[in-house]
Amino acid sequence: MNILVVEDEPKALSVVRAYLEREGHRVFEAMDGERALALFDSLDIDFVVLDLMLPDVSGEEICLRIRSSSRVPIIMLTAKAAEADRLNGLDIGADDYLVKPFSPRELVARVNAILRRVNPLESAQTLLFEGGLAIRVAEQRVFLNDTPVLLTPAEYRILLTLARRPFEVFTREQLILRAFGDSYDGYDRVVDVHVKNIRQKIEADSRRPVYIQTVYGTGYRFEGKPS
Numbered sequence: 001m002n003i004l005v006v007e008d009e010p011k012a013l014s015v016v017r018a019y020l021e022r023e024g025h026r027v028f029e030a031m032d033g034e035r036a037l038a039l040f041d042s043l044d045i046d047f048v049v050l051d052l053m054l055p056d057v058s059g060e061e062i063c064l065r066i067r068s069s070s071r072v073p074i075i076m077l078t079a080k081a082a083e084a085d086r087l088n089g090l091d092i093g094a095d096d097y098l099v100k101p102f103s104p105r106e107l108v109a110r111v112n113a114i115l116r117r118v119n120p121l122e123s124a125q126t127l128l129f130e131g132g133l134a135i136r137v138a139e140q141r142v143f144l145n146d147t148p149v150l151l152t153p154a155e156y157r158i159l160l161t162l163a164r165r166p167f168e169v170f171t172r173e174q175l176i177l178r179a180f181g182d183s184y185d186g187y188d189r190v191v192d193v194h195v196k197n198i199r200q201k202i203e204a205d206s207r208r209p210v211y212i213q214t215v216y217g218t219g220y221r222f223e224g225k226p227s
Helices: 010-022 033-042 059-067 083-091 104-118 153-164 172-180 190-202
Strands: 002-006 026-030 047-051 074-078 096-099 126-129 133-136 141-144 147-149 212-215 219-222
Touching: 002 010, 002 033, 010 026, 010 047, 010 104, 026 033, 033 059, 047 059, 047 104, 059 074, 074 104, 096 104, 126 153, 133 153, 141 190, 153 172, 153 190, 153 219, 172 190, 172 219, 190 212, 190 219
Parallel strands: 002 026, 002 047, 047 074, 074 096
Antiparallel strands: 126 133, 133 141, 141 147, 212 219
16 A cells, blocks of 8 residues: 655654554655645555644645545544544544544554455455455465465565456556556556566466456556455
8 A cells, every 4th residue: 555644743754654664555755745745646645644734735735635636545643632623624534533642553553444444455464356366465475276376576566456456447657656666767568567477377368367457558457356
């Protein structure tokens, strides 16, 4: 999962990042509102952890601007404990509200709870599909009819990204971000090579794929049926 953490306190930002990365998430940081909006617009963000007290743009304004174009889950962080403040945060589109100081473990638990509610596959530890395909997320291993499938790290991340959101179309650029991070500046067709290799390893007939389908002119989608 790509999580954008917007927090202007370096120590708090570091702690939140560490706990989320421990859960296997990829974290992008912003210490002010303009940076947060720029990252959100340029990256494929799945979740936003948003501090309300920022040096430039308010957290409320950022939430409203994100909500104008996206349904991505948002948790607000704030020192404001009044009920009216919490209700206002929820009214403008936040999915949850956490008052500082808070336990990083509680934040992670709330993130996972929202992910389970929004998309159960996002937080599942084992993904099972018809045809014998199994992805064991905690182990970062893939099996086909109980036989281990040897994937490279990039192949695994591409497969997991697609499998967590069946029937959603991903562009090559989105898959590159998931597989290599935002620092990759190579050729986007490298994704085609990885998908070809994945198909050869998990499909009964790679020329007639069941799991990963090509969306011509756009990218790929996963069509495996959960079992």
